[in-house]
Amino acid sequence: MIKKRISAAVVLKNNKVVQSFKYKQYLPQGSINTIIQNLDRWGVDDIVVLDIDRSKNQLGPNLETIRNISALPISTPLTYGGGIRSVNDALKVINAGAERIILDNLFINQPNKIKKISAAIGSQAIIISIPFKISEGKIYHFNYLNKRSTKLDFKQIRKYGHLISELLIVDVNSQGSSGSYSSEVIEHFHSLNIGLICYGGVGMFKEGTQLLEDRSVNAIAYGNVLNYGELFFQKIKKSLNKSKQKLRRPIFREKI
């Protein structure tokens, strides 16, 4: 049986791993190599690297960092998002060491490029990031580049749905906190029939368990909280395994 995933989100800004709070405030977190190797050692189901200033600064994807991560003695699936502008960028990211890519800005501004990217790297490798806010029961897409929110265009997601494998839905107002994810947003995505990765303030225990029981939720991504202590990831998994959706057991690195 396929297991739902507990993903580890690593946010990069100016080439440094940071704790991110609502896409507004950032605190340095430490060496990326150490953080990534710890996550691998703890047996996280996959690692999601979000490089948040590549699009803003028109830098393209951070290939050097992906190659560095890829060279580490780890064997955990890697997903990368940040600065991907074209088919060529997407191919470079995959060839540098990621299994999957996350598109955000490109999907909003040039969604027609998704088809070409899918033809090159396959739809299984494409995730679309949807940073959202909820106001008076309506869902808004938050553009982190211009800090503006516009009503989320579900028609556009549906139109390109067959070319993407999952949606990363990020609760902007809860990002960096814990236990405050706007879970009510999930039902709005049910009709799309696209797997969801929930990120941004998902509670470690009760809230996470409830989200995992939703048929659309494939994964929960945790960020800051994983680095508060070495056993946090194991505790989260142990707790969430009480849900009907069994998770893979956390694994400590052992000698091969």
Added chain:
Amino acid sequence: MIKIGIVDYGVGNINSLNKSFKSIGFRSTKSSDTDELKKTDVIVLPGVGSFAYAMDKLKKSKLDQFIINESKRNKPILGICLGMQLLVNSSDENGIHKGLGIIPGKIKELEGSDFHIGWNNIEICKRQSFIKKFNNHEFFFNHGFAFQGNTKNILSKTLYGKNLFASSIIKNNTIGFQFHPEKSQKAGLQLLKSTVRFLTKNK
């Protein structure tokens, strides 16, 4: 020491594979040079992407014929994820496309037009010693299409929704894994090691 030759045709994450083989005690090189690949003990065909794109890249570099010829010489070959799919006769992904034809069978879309992404267990069908100890172990999958072919070529199956599909296949000295052992942590690396040992057992 056993030497692995990873086919570098511009498709997929070959650095991780190269590093993984080295980490489990093999020499490993990535190359598009057929002379260099010929000198290795096992040819590994990786791949992340779409079937047609990858086959096109193999054809343009003439590596398709090289791999077919090597398989006829009974050279050990290991295909991983899309690399496994390329080993068979054809794929239905975005139209019908011809594959390398080393293992008979077709690649068809999973029922429900769904993607199978994440960790799932494999059920061993053949009791080959190198893989039987991995029965019910979990590996990382990331695909929307899967193998359909003769039962005699199926090493393991995996259940996803209504799909009970072949998660690993074999014919003579060619093996294919639909999942990514190099991204499947401890069990994945152990399986890679066991597979290479099996493929090179006469060496």
